Amino acid sequence: MTTTAPKLKTSAMIASFVDPGQRTVAAPFGHALVRAAEADPRIVGLSADLAKYTDMHILAQAMPDRFFQMGMAEQLLFGAAAGMAETGLVPFASTYSVFAARRAYDFLCLDIAEPNLNVNIVGGLPGLTTGYGPSHQATEDMAIFRGMPNLTIVDPCDSVDLEQAVPQLAAAPGPSYLRLLRGKVATVLDEYDYTFELGKAKVLRPGNDVVFISSGLMTMRALQAAERLERHNVDVSVVHTPTIKPFDSDTVLAELAKGRRAYTLENHTRVGGLFETVAAAVVERGLGVRIGAIALPDEFLDAGALPTLHHRYGLSTDSIESRVLAEL
Template sequence: MSTTAAVGTAPVRAPKLKTSAMIASFADPGQKTAPAPFGHALAAAAEADPRIVGLTADLGKYTDMHVFAEAHPDRFFQMGMAEQLLFGAAAGMAEAGLVPFASTYSVFAARRAYDFICLDIAEPNLNVNIVGGLPGLTTGYGPSHQATEDMAIFRGMPNLTIVDPCDSVDIEQAVPQLAASEGPTYLRLLRGKVPTVLDEYGYTFELGKAKVLRGGRDVVFVSSGLMTMRALAAAKALEKHKVDVAVVHTPTIKPFDEETVLAELAGDRLAVTLENHTVVGGLFETVAGALVRSGQSRRVVPIGLPDEFLDAGALPTLHEKYGLSVDRIVAKVLAELG
């Protein structure tokens, strides 16, 4: 975790982080990473499936789509900074028998092009794969680029599968499964040098499945996206406090693997959800809804972004401020356990 210089834990003379870059890495210093896993996975999937094409709205370089474009220039279509066209055209290409992957930032897909995704893609249940960069709090650029409510927006859309991957392993394995699945999908893209974490857990991505990454007697974390990486780190840190934590990774947000998650929540361990998303309408409420529907009544502690427009700034600073850092997770769990 690169939170050593962050607010609250910083040594007095530590330099203040200055970068509020559009594209910021959330990898820890020295962490194993894979470059542009989405672009490479899509290029590889396209070798096997001639129906796959790639589209973007002037963000090919920033969604790793450029890797696909270089590998398959005749199958890449630049639509310009026009997100309504991007998704309408993706629907048309699917109608023509192709399997499009269309990339932009999550904010533009969810907020700006919603009507086109909903009516042109989801209603006819077309195999269009929406790829959204900068999901949740993965940029320091402020609310214009921070898709803090993308899952809340998309969860209400019938037919749409929502995937929130943790790392390069998830992304590499998800891409061919997204292409193979019949209806539309939304992938919360992690781009650039993406951490490789799940290879240490004997893990494989299965669309629609949650996986128990580690068991634990005292606490159960239910997490998705990059927060699974944080959950695993926090679980390790909590060992030093004699707290034994289980981690359940739920990369598919919809349809949600209620069976696996409810089974893990059946006991009396402290239950915590962790998501890189507002606590409104995302993983926490998905889990809460599943619990209530099944007749289980129990407390769940949500760790996620507040129901606010967030600050601009450096990512480590913001993750510390809004509670996504490992230190904040550990502190929260210890406080809950009293």
């Protein structure tokens, strides 16, 4: 089966990856943070001159005395957040994922993770969620952060994940890294009797022929592809793994042990992310399962409109459907 790239009505490099007509919620992270802050006076917000672009402006407007604008200085952002956590506050510090992972890694590692402080790093534009090229596309952020001790990594699918993750991250000890979906965020998981539980994977859909292990926005695509493949008499199970570290190996491996063709789906390079996390768990358990990786390539990506880029790099629903049918 062959597909062609979708015809674009806009060349905007920050066009949404949400499908036309899909249900959305505006700024779910920002509103969830305000609700959590209303319930917990220890919660504060910080940003490195990107509050509007990480939905942190919702907290800034609602509770200006609990928001701190640190300017374009990510090291200072994390250092200040660490100091606040030392005094008993619960900071949520937002910037773009590329700046958190590449520019301020050492501050996060030594000021926050090593003393195991409750600082929650909120990273905007994770993976291929912007068309502005390698300077803004954090395609390797999970690979960078997975090796950091004490750090929890969460890759939410939609507004449901984000709204439910915020209070759990605030309540959990130690630091976290949240891959933020901002602006108008799709609502998907409410149709699957789903609740977010930190550290847990969930089987959203059973299936007998193929199993998708997915995280982030790729769970939305996995569910869409599963519905399309059903028309070809291909029965697909979808397992959503919003917490990348610590990883719920038991739930994932229980699905893989059933002997179906398996794929991981992630909005991240195939190096160091979900694919290698699952592969390591499979090898350690001795399952001998072959897994295909639906992920971004190990290269710097092009700039352009998101629908074009998602199709080019294999993240679109069309691409997933075509690949599975070609390999069955």
